[in-house]
Structure formats: C-alpha cells, structure tokens
Amino acid sequence: MRRDELTKIILPEEEIPKFWYNVQADMPNPLAPGLNPQTLQPLAPADLEPIFPMGLILQEVSQERFIEIPTPVRELYKQYRPTPLIRARNLERVLDTPAHIYFKYEGASPVGSHKLNSALPQVFFNKQQGIKRITTETGAGQWGTALALACKLFGLEAMVYMVKVSFYQKPYRRSIMELYGASCIPSPSNQTANGRMALEKDPETPGTLAMAISEAVEDALSREDTNYSLGSVLNHVCIHQSIIGQEVKAALEMVEDYPDVVIGCCGGGSNFAGIALPFIPDKLAGKKIRLVGVEPAACPTLTRGVFAYDFGDSVGLVPALKMYTLGHDFTPSGIHAGGLRYHGESPLISQLYHDGLLEAVAVKQNPAFEAAMLFAQTESIVPAPESAHAIRYAIDEALRAKEEGVARTIVFNLSGHGFLDLFSYDKYLSGETEDVELSDEEIKRNLGKLPQVP
Amino acid sequence: MRRDELTKIILPEEEIPKFWYNVQADMPNPLAPGLNPQTLQPLAPADLEPIFPMGLILQEVSQERFIEIPTPVRELYKQYRPTPLIRARNLERVLDTPAHIYFKYEGASPVGSHKLNSALPQVFFNKQQGIKRITTETGAGQWGTALALACKLFGLEAMVYMVKVSFYQKPYRRSIMELYGASCIPSPSNQTANGRMALEKDPETPGTLAMAISEAVEDALSREDTNYSLGSVLNHVCIHQSIIGQEVKAALEMVEDYPDVVIGCCGGGSNFAGIALPFIPDKLAGKKIRLVGVEPAACPTLTRGVFAYDFGDSVGLVPALKMYTLGHDFTPSGIHAGGLRYHGESPLISQLYHDGLLEAVAVKQNPAFEAAMLFAQTESIVPAPESAHAIRYAIDEALRAKEEGVARTIVFNLSGHGFLDLFSYDKYLSGETEDVELSDEEIKRNLGKLPQVP
Secondary structure, eight states: OOTTTOSEEOOOGGGSOSEEEOGGGGOSSOOOOOBOTTTOSBOOHHHHTTTSOHHHHHHHHOOOSEEEOOHHHHHHHTTTOSOOEEEOHHHHHHHTOSSEEEEEEGGGSTTSBTTHHHHHHHHHHHHHTTOOEEEEEESSSHHHHHHHHHHHHHTOEEEEEEEHHHHHHSHHHHHHHHHTTOEEEEESOSSSHHHHHHHHHOTTOOOOHHHHHHHHHHHHHTOTTEEEEOSSSSHHHHHHHHHHHHHHHHHHHHTTOOOSEEEEEOSSSHHHHHHHGGGHHHHHTTOOOEEEEEEETTSOHHHHSEEEEEESSSSSOSOEEEEEESOTTOOOOOOSOGGGOOSBOOHHHHHHHHTTSSEEEEEOHHHHHHHHHHHHHHHOOOBOHHHHHHHHHHHHHHHHHHHHTOOOEEEEEEOBBOTTOHHHHHHHHTTOOOOOOOOHHHHHHHHTTOOOOO | OOTTTOSEEOOOGGGSOSEEEOGGGGOSSOOOOOBOTTTOSBOOHHHHTTTSOHHHHHHHHOOOSEEEOOHHHHHHHTTTOSOOEEEOHHHHHHHTOSSEEEEEEGGGSTTSBTTHHHHHHHHHHHHHTTOOEEEEEESSSHHHHHHHHHHHHHTOEEEEEEEHHHHHHSHHHHHHHHHTTOEEEEESOSSSHHHHHHHHHOTTOOOOHHHHHHHHHHHHHTOTTEEEEOSSSSHHHHHHHHHHHHHHHHHHHHTTOOOSEEEEEOSSSHHHHHHHGGGHHHHHTTOOOEEEEEEETTSOHHHHSEEEEEESSSSSOSOEEEEEESOTTOOOOOOSOGGGOOSBOOHHHHHHHHTTSSEEEEEOHHHHHHHHHHHHHHHOOOBOHHHHHHHHHHHHHHHHHHHHTOOOEEEEEEOBBOTTOHHHHHHHHTTOOOOOOOOHHHHHHHHTTOOOOO
8 A cells, every 4th residue: 555545554463573672772871870779879680679570670771672572461462552553644634734744542552551561561570470469659540550450461469559639630540440450549648658758748739659659669568479560760661662663663664654753742751762762773873863752841851850860759769760850859730641740751761862862842731732632623532631742742843844844754652542531621621721830949949859879 | 364363353444345335225124114203104305304414315215235435434434444353362261262252343433432433424414515513412422422523523513412311420521522622411401492391391300312312403403504413223324334344244254254143232223233234144145143232121122112113202303213112201210321221223223123133132231340340351441331231242152152162253342442431330330330120011101102103
C-alpha cells in the first residue's frame, strides 16, 4: 500500500520486538552512579535488593544494548501490541498543514496507557524471585491500574498508594484497580509512619508522588514477601518502554516515512523515553531528528530545574539520583495531568538532555486542554490530560510547518486515553482550570534542600 | 503464521468492507411491512421523510444484498477499523476448555463501542440531504456518544435525550458528549410535551428508551433543519453493523478457523445483528453454525415477549413494527446494562428468530458481572455491562465444551469497553446489584396494550 493511503499502520504481531533497547550502551556520557540515601556513597546492587528483584536490578545497571524480553511477558504483550501508529489525517486537514502528523496510540492497551509495558515485566521478574505482593505509588492512576492488572495476570497481590488529589479527581481509578483485584488508598495515608507524619504536618495536603513513593517503599521494607515497584524514572522502566519507539520506527519504515521530530509528554520520563530513546543511535549517527519532551509549566523539571543529585521520594528512602529536579519537597499544584506531577526526571532523560541530545518545553494546562479538544473533535480519541501536552506541541509544530511552508514529519506518543479523566474535561469546559505561574523564588526555595553530596 | 500462534487477528486496512451486507436479500420469509402509527396502514417511504433522510429510507426498504459504503464514511472507519479479533488465550487457559474463544473487539472504536459504525453513515446521509441538526435518544450513553462524535466530524449539531437512570448512573457520559460538542439532557425532560406529560405522571420515573425516543422524535418533527436518528432496531442500523461480522469471517479465514457458535448481547439488536447476520447465508447453505442473542433477564424480549406489531416509542410517534416485544409501556428495572433496556427487538432479528435461524437466551445481571470480572482479570479488558451478557454465554458454552470433551470455536462480540461503567462495577463489587425476577403477570399486563392491527 502506498505511504499516502494508510491511516493506521499496524505491524504484524510477530514484529512485537523480541528485545528491549537500552540506551546506556550508546550514551556519549555515562550515568552518574546512584547514591545510597543514608551514606550518599555510590550504590551497590545489594542496596536495592530489599525492594527490587535481581532481574530488574541487573537491567538497572546493564550496559547491554539489547535485553531479551521473556516469553511470558511477550505473550501478554500480544493482548494489545503492536499498538497502532495512526496518521492524524483529519487533524492535518483542519490545521491545513503540509506536515505529516502521526501518533503512536498507547491508549490501545487494555488499561488505557503505556504503563502496562513496564508493569508486566516488573511483576514477572518479581514473581520469578518468589515475591507475593507488590506495593507502588500512582499519580493519575495509570501506573497503579497497570500494576494492578499485571499482578492479577501473574497471580500477585498489589497495594497502591494513590496521590490524594488524583484519588478524588479520578474516583473511578480506584474502582478499576479494585476490579483487577488490587487495594488502593489515598496518600498520604495513616497506614505508614511517613504518611502519618505528613498528615500531621498538613492534613489538607494534596499529596505528591514523592510522598506516595515513601509510603510504598516503607510498606515494602516492612514485609519479607513484598517488593516495591516504580512506574517511571528508573532505567529499567525506560528500557521496558523502548518497545514503543522500536515499533514506531518499524511502522514508519512500512510507509517509507521518517520523523523530523518525535514528541512525548514528560513527567518521570517513561513514555518520552519509550518513544524517543530508540532514535538516539540514529541521531548519534548524524540523522537530523529532534526529540522533544513536553512537561507541564506547573512542574517544569527539565526547563527550570537543576541537574543535581536528589532523592526520588520525599523522605529519602530511595537512592539519590543525579537528575533534573525541582527538589524533593516541591509540591506541584493540583493540575489535572496528575501523571506529570513529579519533582524529578529520569536520570537517562536528564543526562541525554544535559548532553543536548534531547529538547524540552513546558506547556500550560489550558492550552494543553485546548489542543486535546481539537484532537478529540478531529481524531476522535479523547486523550489523557498528560498526553495532551504532547499534542499541544505537535499542533504548534504543525502550525510552524504551515507558516514556513515546509513539510515535515511529526510523531507523538498518545500515551493514554482520557475515558477516566472526564472529570478534568468537565472542569476545563466550565472554565475552572487554572494556569499556574511559578515564581523564581518558589523554585529556588525547594532547590535549597537538595542533599549535599560529598 | 500458523492458526495457533496468533493472539490478535487484524485485517489489513484495505480489507475494511467496501459494502454493507443486507440480510433482507437472503431471508426465507420477508419482513412484515412497517405501519403508519396513526392509521396502522402499511407505511409509504414518504411517511418516514419528516424524520429520516432519503439515503437511509432507501436502505431501510432495500432488498439488495450489498450496499456500497460511501467513501467519506469508509475514510472515517479507517480511524479505528478493522477492529481486532482477539483469541482469548488466557480465558481459555483458566477455564481449561478445549474450545477456541475469540472476541471481536468493537470497544477499540474511539467512542468505546460498535455504535460509531452506524452513527457515521447516519450523519453522512443526513448531511447529504442538507440537515443541520440531529436528535436522538441514548440508554447507556454509547449511542449518544457515537452520534455526538459523528455529528462533530461531519459538522452537524447533536441533541441527545438520555434515559434518566443512565444519566445519573453514568455521569461522565454527558461529559464526553459535551466534549464532542453535543447537548445531552436526562429524559423524560421538560423540553418536550411528551417529556412533560411523563414527568407529571411520575416525576420519579427512571425513564425508558421508548420515552426518550418519543422526545427525540417530537423535537425533530418540530424543526425543519432537524432529523432524528436511531442507534439500533431499524434495518439500516443492522445493515451498517454488518461490517462487524464480515470482518470476523475474513479474520477467521486468515487463521483457518470457523465458528460453531456466534454470540452477541441483544437489546435493540444492532450489535448481535452486526456479528451474526453475515453468517446467515452460510447457515442457509447448510453450514452447522449457531447464532445466539443474549438478552438481560430483566428485559427478556425474545425469550418471553410476543411476535406482534408494536410501537417503537412510548407514545406512538414512530412506525409500528412487527417484532418481538414486551409492550411499549414496559419499564424494565434499572439494571446496569442500560443499553439492553428496550421493550422491542429489531424486526430483522425478530423475523429470523421466529424462523428458527437465530437463538436467544436470557441472563441475569449478577452472573453477567461475574463473567465480566473473570474476563477482565484474564483478558485484561474491562467490558461494558451490556457486552458482559455475551461473555457469560461464551463462558458457559466453553464450559459445556469442556464437560463434553469436544473442541468448538466460539466467537462473541465485545461490543464495548467499560471505562465509563465503573460506577456499575462498584455497585456489583459492593453487592448492590439485584437479579430481578419478572412475573408472568407483569409481562402479560404490558402485552395487553399492543396496537390492534386491522
């Protein structure tokens, strides 16, 4: 079929990647080592064993370019992968742009987001090590939902600490996690010492991902049969998500196209890493390709944070990582893109951004919703508010192409659908969503509390 | 690829059918004519012109076997079709059945159900005739959502009367319709004379599809630029949905399989017609294949109704049709499968059922939810409560295959996902869903009010 005829490009099932891609093999500058949060000395793999299985720890530090996907994981990927790469023909027409706009539809996963790509292998490697129960945090709820399902499919228990503001903004997220057999409570909770302390300090806190992580890790440390699982940020998560970008490359080859710009929304970094990092070898080989992460202006980690060691959680239970950060005490406002409310950024994304291989922009909430509405009314899919950030930039890029009268190929990751975010659209439609402006002082205040690394 | 290896069978985009299939060309006994609701005399096509465009009226009475799909409709089908046919490998494993279980995943449509298959052509033919605004009713909200999107894509206004009990059970259905630019109000409403009368009679009524139809038709009759649109029951709707079954046949050929039994849940009949009727020619040619409609025990139109002329709405504004019916005054209890709460049944399904070519069974709400939970926890997709009825029967059939030690191929239509039905799952999980038993008297009472046809 000619490249200009197809709307959906769907790879055959046998072309689901057999290997994950690990960008560490190709990085011009290696990652700085993680530090033990107590001693602030470089981490030994054994430091991670109380909460992670060895299979994932080995991936975390692996320098291998390709890591084989275990058969049971790949069999479950077949329930929804390869996801379609869709040409946004109606959107192109309405924008009257010479650009080709494609989106990779990760919302096609049964949980409605890309998060299942990492939940399945994480639970698999935990099960392999005899773990019976997994704790985690969730922001918007997409990660918690994915982990709940993956635990059910592999026969493990799941316990999800959900950031309080999202728990109430997205009430049916709890329902779907329970339907998949998981427990889900708002964080901070009174189930952990860290949660109780946070509630004492501020009973009205909207919660943060960093606090929910502290609670989930505390819970995991307290039980022998329990491990902790993280849905973004860490290297092994970015590795798992690499199947997104690998599929995008193969699908574009089918229609003889190649991206000028690849876009992902960016919170902890997993979906941006997933779509963008498999293009790093091309970029290093001299291909002219831009890789752009889009973060919320209310939580502008890459664009206004610093590249420094910081804790991933709010109380310093997990390793200190060198990353772009707004400080582990930063509490972003309760924007509707709950999955992007994280103070830090994946160390892989951070290092590559620092080295000039990735770009970043920040987008305000209302322009993101406006782009999401246009997308829904032309391409029919209601996007998650997180993904709306990527759409905003893709549309702006297509409009620039129009202004300049130059064709270009734009690809973005539609990391999730918005069927469980209609509450947020209601707020937007009734004019109740605010565009928060962060002052320089507010950003500086939290950056003053970074750990002092020797 | 060998038939036993694939999990998802996805036809190439160019194999989206180019023609709808019209079973009227193959029926052993023709449909009884529709009757003018005032005179109860056979309907002339002109009787339908005040509310339907000529393109759809011609389809309604067509005896042609194949009807060409207009290019603009087929282009929009490409946004989500062909939908995948998925082998339920995990469910098979858990049931330990020798049966092959496949499901056609119509929830893959951007609105989450099969309804868009008919909304797109209905709006297209209305636009072709210069209509600017379309009214409709919706039960669970799936049809209203599809019509809202189709109107937006073709640039028409949409006005949706939503059955009151569903409006409050599924609050975010209104949000998504508004996001697509439609207006949506609970029915009975005070916007129409029929609605006001119904509210006077019983301000607490949960509403019925029949009443919502009366309101939508009254609205359409009152404005020159406005037509009415129906999401099920009528011949042209069943014709549009035939792309489901046609795709199923082609996909099964790819893996060299053929169904012993094809299953669809059954309210007005459109998704059951869609998956089942394209197999009628095979059955007439002697193939041993069972086609089973699954209705809710709380609204058992085929299994406990009568085959007689009745009105499609509650006040007799739309033609009287010969169909299985529980009487146009029947108010089904507020079960969560709101899309199956209709007193009548598609005349096509009714006639073919009467002639022994289709089967029907009734399923109670709790066993349907129980089946849906097992499905979600093995096949990962959360089904709409309507589709759960089909799953219940598919599982029972797979268990019978196991008991009998005989392999068989079971195919059902997963007509929609349940992301907007989590309220209902909450109720089920907290033990608040009831199994209604209808007495013979209750059924007889409403059947006493059928129109007396001369």
